[in-house]
Amino acid sequence: MTSPIHCAGGADYDPVVSAGPAVVEAAALRADAQRNREAILEVARAALKQHKPFSMSAIARRAGVGQGTLYRHFRSREALIMAVHRQDVAELVQVAPLLLEQHPPLRALQLWLERLAAYGRIKHGLAGALHGVDRAQLEGEGYGPILGAITLLLEPNQRAGVLLADVDAQDLLLLVGFLWRIDLDDDWESRHHRLLQLVLAGLRVP
Structure with a gap:
């Protein structure tokens, strides 16, 4: 994540915001993807602690993501x-x-x-x-x-x-x-x- 750059005159220049809506949206998508990945891993870790069989669909459901999102991060x-x-x-x-x-x-x-x-x-x-x-x-x-x-x-x-x-x-x-x-x-x-x-x-x- 970038930090604003302090410019002369006291104004702040944020390179992400200034780059335009497309860059801001891409950064938000990356952050959302990282949150999804972390949620999936945490749910899977909790399931492994229980030492019971689990399915990928159950992991997706508990992590609050779709199966497509799950398989984009983890193919199997x-x-x-x-x-x-x-x-x-x-x-x-x-x-x-x-x-x-x-x-x-x-x-x-x-x-x-x-x-x-x-x-x-x-x-x-x-x-x-x-x-x-x-x-x-x-x-x-x-x-x-x-x-x-x-x-x-x-x-x-x-x-x-x-x-x-x-x-x-x-x-x-x-x-x-x-x-x-x-x-x-x-x-x-x-x-x-x-x-x-x-x-x-x-x-x-x-």
């Missing part, structure tokens, strides 16, 4: 599921340095692992909704970026002598693999939180 159910996965992985990766800026290293790692747990809950639905090559793609696309985020969070704790120096990102990811296997019952939240604390306790320097 698999494409929609992969888009949810990519967005969630991107958010996990992007939040890692922000948490380090806002919290001590160990607390930042704890908070990030809680976010990973929430992603793990969705991942149950992602894996169950895909087949064969799509499931392999799901695993492969997120692996490298997630390892990078873990490394970013792990190393400050190791430099500070808080966590064991010989543990790497792959080790930690294997240790928290239970997040994708815990039964999603009423005790899921308290159980995953307790298990994450046990993992971190085991990594502490004596």
Whole structure:
């Protein structure tokens, strides 16, 4: 989105508005398309959390868009599921340095692992909704970026002598693999939180 340009004499010049109605309409359409896409992804994410079969028509209806709009953004159910996965992985990766800026290293790692747990809950639905090559793609696309985020969070704790120096990102990811296997019952939240604390306790320097 462009901002008005301040001109001599105090007047503001808005390049979008000044370009004419066609440009303004095109910008509005792009913004509307982005809102539709975000609404579709949010509804699909909520459906995946429930771990129940869903149809593209149901997603369109809940997102308040037509099926034509849905298929313009996502050509298939698999494409929609992969888009949810990519967005969630991107958010996990992007939040890692922000948490380090806002919290001590160990607390930042704890908070990030809680976010990973929430992603793990969705991942149950992602894996169950895909087949064969799509499931392999799901695993492969997120692996490298997630390892990078873990490394970013792990190393400050190791430099500070808080966590064991010989543990790497792959080790930690294997240790928290239970997040994708815990039964999603009423005790899921308290159980995953307790298990994450046990993992971190085991990594502490004596």
